[in-house]
Amino acid sequence: MDYVTLGRTGLKVSVAGLGCGGFSRLGLGTGHIEAEAVSVVHAALDLGVNLIDTAAAYGTEAVVGRAIAGRDRDSVVIATKASAARGGEHTPPALVIESLDNSLRLLGVDCIDIFQFHGVPPSGYAHVRDVIVPALMREREKGKFRFLGITETAPNDLEHEMLARAVPDELWDVVMVAFHMMAQNARWAVFPLTRAHNVGTLLMFAVRSIFARPAQLAATMQELAQAGKVPDWLAGSDDPLAFLVHPGGASSLTDAAYRFARHEPGVDVVLFGTGDRAHLQANVESILKPPLPQADRARLAELFGQLVGVGLDLPPRRGAVRA
Ligand SMILES: NC(=O)c1ccc[n+]([C@@H]2O[C@H](COP(=O)([O-])OP(=O)(O)OC[C@H]3O[C@@H](n4cnc5c(N)ncnc54)[C@H](OP(=O)(O)O)[C@@H]3O)[C@@H](O)[C@H]2O)c1
Numbered sequence: 001m002d003y004v005t006l007g008r009t010g011l012k013v014s015v016a017g018l019g020c021g022g023f024s025r026l027g028l029g030t031g032h033i034e035a036e037a038v039s040v041v042h043a044a045l046d047l048g049v050n051l052i053d054t055a056a057a058y059g060t061e062a063v064v065g066r067a068i069a070g071r072d073r074d075s076v077v078i079a080t081k082a083s084a085a086r087g088g089e090h091t092p093p094a095l096v097i098e099s100l101d102n103s104l105r106l107l108g109v110d111c112i113d114i115f116q117f118h119g120v121p122p123s124g125y126a127h128v129r130d131v132i133v134p135a136l137m138r139e140r141e142k143g144k145f146r147f148l149g150i151t152e153t154a155p156n157d158l159e160h161e162m163l164a165r166a167v168p169d170e171l172w173d174v175v176m177v178a179f180h181m182m183a184q185n186a187r188w189a190v191f192p193l194t195r196a197h198n199v200g201t202l203l204m205f206a207v208r209s210i211f212a213r214p215a216q217l218a219a220t221m222q223e224l225a226q227a228g229k230v231p232d233w234l235a236g237s238d239d240p241l242a243f244l245v246h247p248g249g250a251s252s253l254t255d256a257a258y259r260f261a262r263h264e265p266g267v268d269v270v271l272f273g274t275g276d277r278a279h280l281q282a283n284v285e286s287i288l289k290p291p292l293p294q295a296d297r298a299r300l301a302e303l304f305g306q307l308v309g310v311g312l313d314l315p316p317r318r319g320a321v322r323a
Contacts, residue, residue, distance in 0.1 A: 001014045001015070001016070001047065001048025001049065001050075001284070001288070002014070002015045002288060003015070003050075004268050004269070005268075006051075006077075006174060006200035006268050006269065007173060007174060007194070007198050007199045007200030007201070007268065008173055008197075008198045008199065008200065009114070009146075009147045009173045009174060009200055011077055011113065011147075011200075012050075013050060013051040013077050013200075013268070013269055014048055014049045014050045014051055014269070015262060015268070015269060015270060015287055015288070016047075016049050016262075016269070016270060016272060016283065016284050016287040016288070017049065017051035017052070017053055017079075017202060017269040017270065017271045017272070018040075018041065018044040018049050018051070018052045018053065018271070018272070018273075018280075019053050019204065019271035019272060019273035020041075020052065020053060020054035020055070020058055020060035020061075020063070020064060020273070021053070021054065021055055021057070021058040021060070021273060021315075022204075022208070022273035022315060023208075023209065023273070023315045024273045024274050024275040024276075025037075025058050025059065025060050025273075025275070025315075026040050026041065026060050026063055026273075026274075026275050027040060027274075027275020027276070028059065028060060028063070028275070029275070029315060030275050032275050034062075034063055034066075036275070037060065037063045037275065038063055038066050038067045039277070040274065040275060040276075040277060040280060041063065041064060041067035041068070042067055043277050043280055043281075044280060044284075045067070045068075045071070045075075045076065047280070047281070047284045048284075049284065050075060050076050050077055051076075051077045051079065051202075051269055052064055052068075052076060052077070052078055052079065053079045053080075053176075053202060053271055054078075054079070054080050054081075054107075055080055055081035055082075055116075055118055056080065056081060056082055056083065056099045056102065056103055056118075057081070057083060057118060061080060061103055061106035061107050062106045062107075064078065064107055065106050065107040065108040065109070066108075068107075068108070068109075069108055073109065077113045077114065078107060078109060078112055078113050078114070079112075079113060079114035079115075079116060079149065079174070079202070080103045080107065080112055080114075080115065080116070081115075081116040081117065081118035081149075081151060082096045082099035082100060082103070082115070082116075082117065082118060083096075083099070083117075083118050083119070084096065084117045084118065084120055084124055084127065084128045084132060085120075085121075085124050090124065090127040090131070091132070093131060093132045093134075093135035093136065094135075096132050096135075096136060097135065097136065097139055100112070100115060100136070100139060100144055100145065101144075103115075104144060110143070111143055111144060111145060111146060112144065112145040112146070113145070113146050113147060114145070114146070114147045114148075114149045114173070114174050115136075115144075115145035115147070115148060115149065116148075116149035116150060116151050116174070116176065117132070117149070117150045117151065118151055119151055119152070119153035119156075120150055120151065120152065120153065120162055120166075121153050121156050121157055121162060122157060122161040122162045122165070124162075125162050125165055125166060128150070129166070129169060129171065133148070133171060136148070147173035147174060148171065148172055148173050148174075149172060149173060149174035149175060149176065149200075149202075150162075150163070150166055150172050150175055150176070151175070151176035151202075151204070152175075152176065152177060152178065154178035154183075154204070154205060154312040155309070155312040155313065155314055158185075158308050158309040158312075159185065159189060159308065160177065160178075160185065160186055160189040160190050163175055163177060163189070163190050163193070164189055164190065164193065167190070167193040167194055167197050167199055168193065168197065170197065172199055173199065173200060174199065174200040174201070174202060175190070175194060175199055175200070175201060175202070176201075176202040176203075176204055176271075177190050177194075177201060177202075177203060177204070178203075178204050178205040178312060179203055179205065179206070179261060179264060179267070180205050180206050180207070180208065180210070180211070180257060180260070180261060180311060181211070181241075181256065181257055181260050181300050181304060182210065182220075182304045182307055182310045182311055183205065183307065183308070183309070183310050183311055183312060184300075184301065184304060184305050184307070185308055186266075187264065187266075190266070191264070191265065191266025191267070192266070194266055195265075195266050200268050200269075201266060201267055201268045201269070202268065202269045202271055203261050203264075203267045203268075203269065203270045203271060204271050205311070205312060206257050206258055206260075206261035206270055206271070206272065207254050207257045207258065207272070208311055208312070208313065209311070209313050210310070210311030210313075211241075211253050211254055211256075211257040211311075212254065214238065214239065214253075217240065217241065217253075218237070218238050218239075218240060220310060220311065221234045221235050221237075221240045222235045224307070224310070229306075229307060230303060230304070230307075231303070234303070241253055241256070243296070243299070244256040244292065244296055244300075248293060249292060249293050249296055250292060250296070251286075252282075254279075254282070254283065254286065255282070255286040255289070256292060256296075258270060258272065258283055258286040258287050259286055259287070259289055259290075259291060259292050260292055260297070260300065262286075262287045262291075263290075263291035263292075270287050272284075272287070
């Protein structure tokens with residue numbers, strides 16, 4: 001495993017981070033039982049993954065708690081999240097603190113390493129910053145969490161407006177941002193800011209559905225071509241990104257997607273979500289491989305660098321927040 005310093009937190013974290021949400025939710029979202037989900041976390045830890053990202057809304061905190069029970073607490077960096085809005089209303093600080101306490105209980109830890117606000121839209125940011133954070137800082141003084149993070153709601157904030165406002169506030173130690181081969185605008189909108197302010201970055205949506213489901217990629221390409229947003233030749237193929245897979249290049253589409261994300265300047269940790277141990281192994285291997293060849297990266301920038309809002313789908317709603 002390779003490790004990096006997560007911005008101003010100083011934490012040494014693995015470049016591959018296990019995401020416990022998304023469509024898989026460690027496999028709970030795709031029909032697996034809890035014991036199998038625990039074994040996915042164990043397999044990740046055994047490969048040297050030391051950053052685990054979960055959330056109150058995912059229903060996977062207890063799985064993570066079971067998986068890390070008995071392990072050296074310092075060997076794993078736990079990130080979780082609370083919602084800052086419920087039913088379209090701002091969440092009062094007391095409910096966020098209740099969520100924090102519940103996360104501590106489910107995870108079975110005394111202190112959460114990174115406590116994040118989940119999927120905050122631009123319209124909700126001022127409430128989080130001005131109303132919730134001051135109350136939450138008193139909980140930090142009690143030792144309930146170490147670092148503060150915020151995650152964007154990618155499908156509802158296509159230009160990364162919330163993070164562009166939040167990062168310069170010097171309040172956030174870590175941010176979570178969406179970026180992938182066909183959604184590259186964080187390169188201009190977010191990473192220059194996080195680098196300037198030494199804010200750690202967790203990357204989401206590297207693969208999601210668009211690069212995991214070939215039919216979805218082909219259909220998306222057809223829509224984009226019809227709208228004149230990508231060249232027509234991309235619409236005429238069942239495997240439009242096949243040009244990335246070649247000797248010396250990527251070994252598969254997901255390999256290309258994780259490597260593309262990992263080597264973007266400004267990205268600290270690439271989160272990957274899976275309930276499948278073979279995928280887990282493959283994804284860690286991909287994230288540890290060298291960058292894609294320069295010619296392939298240049299082609300991805302030329303073909304898709306101008307796209308906004310592609311491939312940012314949400315799984316079915318479970319609780320207050322989807323992710
Ligand atoms: N706003 C937010 O806070 C927010 C939003 C989105 C995501 N996140 C975080 O980011 C994490 C990562 O996002 P994500 O879950 O969308 O992860 P992802 O790694 O981009 O995509 C995961 C999807 O791809 C599939 N997959 C993974 N590896 C594969 C492989 N080698 N071959 C084929 N299919 C593969 C998974 O299914 P299998 O189970 O079959 O592998 C799953 O459906 C989440 O778990 C969550 O922690 C946060």
